[in-house]
Amino acid sequence: MSNSSPATIEDVARIAEVSIATVSRAIHTPEKVANSTRLKVSQAIAITGYTTNAMARSLRLGRSNMILVVAPDIGDPNFSNILVGLENEARSHGYGVLIGHTQNDAQRGLEYLKFLNSNQAAGLILFTGILPFGHQTMTAHLPPSVGVFEPVFNGGIPYVGVDDTEGARKVVDLLLAEGHRKIAFIGDSRTRLAYNRRRQGYEAGLDAAHVPPDQRTVFEGDGTIESGRLAVEQLFMRDTLPTAFMCVNDQTAIGVMIGLGARGYDIPNDFSVTGFDDVPQASFMSPSLTTIRQPRTLIGKHAMALLLELLTDGQPPETEILLRPDLVVRNSVAAPSRQWIRR
Amino acid sequence: MSNSSPATIEDVARIAEVSIATVSRAIHTPEKVANSTRLKVSQAIAITGYTTNAMARSLRLGRSNMILVVAPDIGDPNFSNILVGLENEARSHGYGVLIGHTQNDAQRGLEYLKFLNSNQAAGLILFTGILPFGHQTMTAHLPPSVGVFEPVFNGGIPYVGVDDTEGARKVVDLLLAEGHRKIAFIGDSRTRLAYNRRRQGYEAGLDAAHVPPDQRTVFEGDGTIESGRLAVEQLFMRDTLPTAFMCVNDQTAIGVMIGLGARGYDIPNDFSVTGFDDVPQASFMSPSLTTIRQPRTLIGKHAMALLLELLTDGQPPETEILLRPDLVVRNSVAAPSRQWIRR
């Protein structure tokens, strides 16, 4: 019962008095096995405590039951919530989740190539900004893959994200409803799809409200806290000050709040600030940050489900899944300061 | 060159004009192969782009190159930082990290047993509070394992954590130095080792300063935000109010701050509050929280290193590794309010 080495299919076969082939069939295609035999086999399995050796199975089948998830930084709190969704979905289908992070180092990405080449992962989940294996040439050798947040490479890989345009639109509509007309947009890199879509939502909102866009209040940074702080400095040096800062993500918004705080301004009374993503600390800041919630666990779940479908059916049912972004209203937005309106 | 199916050791052998055994030796025990042969083999490897099939290797060797990491909640930001350390260390030794989370559900833990039984994981990293597989009986079947934060089961499994006693001592010493004499200790479950050690540090500090302990200011909760809030309510109903709240973890401290804020008190002017762990939001709260930093990435690194040692040497070099906790002084501590001193 508690042998030193784990039971093999042969042990089960011997006890059930059938061949190993029958045992294998009883497990994987029970309809091909007579009822009486199936019973004997399941009893033998119970006695021996047999579980299939995944190594041997994967070797024979030519594919594993592992999904490799590669992110730029697994220490990022945004990441961990997605991981929950990914893992739950995978496990409930008998798959395991293998993780890796590149820390934006191309060399690191290459190391994960080993896992793929050595057949250790049946599928791949790629996060924003990951270009793990250098060349697009590699794409041909990639296993079934799904992107998270944004498309990977130049497409060809389906992805799951949030509707950035709609999210941005919700934010700008809130600011407009509060009475803001001069709304700065603090973005990150123009090369990022999320940036472009969010900005698109921003512009669509202004347009719908017949507010003429003002290029002088659009700032491009890199999405970091520091870049938000810098944006404030730059905007104060220009002649037109906004009454609200709409930021492409929460990190930038935090930077903006720090920058405004350093100049002695009060948020939201002097300026309104909004973010995007709803990072964990957004609710703990003072004032707490009005932002867009990314349904992270759900994104993870959908991404994994899509990948598993890909693994069995071969063809992706959809190439792009966009989830609904929810506006989270907190305390960083108020009506524009009379001080600025009066100007 | 870009064959459809990946190159096998046989392809390499054919090109290098040696046997597959020699190829295997050239890779794993190069000192047993003549220089000239080794060269031929490595050229053949370069030509074919061969990488060892991990499935076949694991099958033959009887163990995989995966480490299973099981945590109560992978969505917890504390977890992700440790994961970084774990993953870096593992990867640099050719191991992959497989993750799982139980969400404090014993049933879930059982599902991960499959991975272990099916030889898919060579080792196991267990987090605090995890009792993944029901009975201790299972311990016998567990692969080499290492605990994080606290010992697992009744011992027998080495672990890596932070020196809780010393950390608590640093906190209480700070509060004492500020002039506090009535310091409440808000704990979580008495069954947790961390609680007991931190409280031990708290009492040792009071003792060293010749401050008599007051049982009425010790509160036991469950480590959640709500429990911190509740502690405040309870303490206000008793006759002796502290001037400082020393909390067993940051969650509790956040709850205490919320509770005090709801009663209209100002921190740190009316009361001082301290935490333990330095969760990401600790620096974003207002006031920012004075707490103890857990060297999380380092803990992960050490835990994985210990496990890998265990895997190769069989015996753990140490059974307990305690890292140095650092005091992070922020803005939630000040000298005790004169209002209370005067009483």
Next chain:
DNA sequence: ATCGGTCATGTAAAGGTTTACATCGGGATG
């Protein structure tokens, strides 16, 4: 009674690797 067909089961190969053991050749030693 014979045949054809169906269903349940068994046989055996294949998947890629590692390694104990066998073999072979050559240099050192007597």
Next chain:
DNA sequence: CATCCCGATGTAAACCTTTACATGACCGAT
């Protein structure tokens, strides 16, 4: 020159599973 030994390499078995194909029994139809 015979012997021994050692180093380098090859042969083949083993790890455990899945599945195409073969076998055999049984049943119904002719």
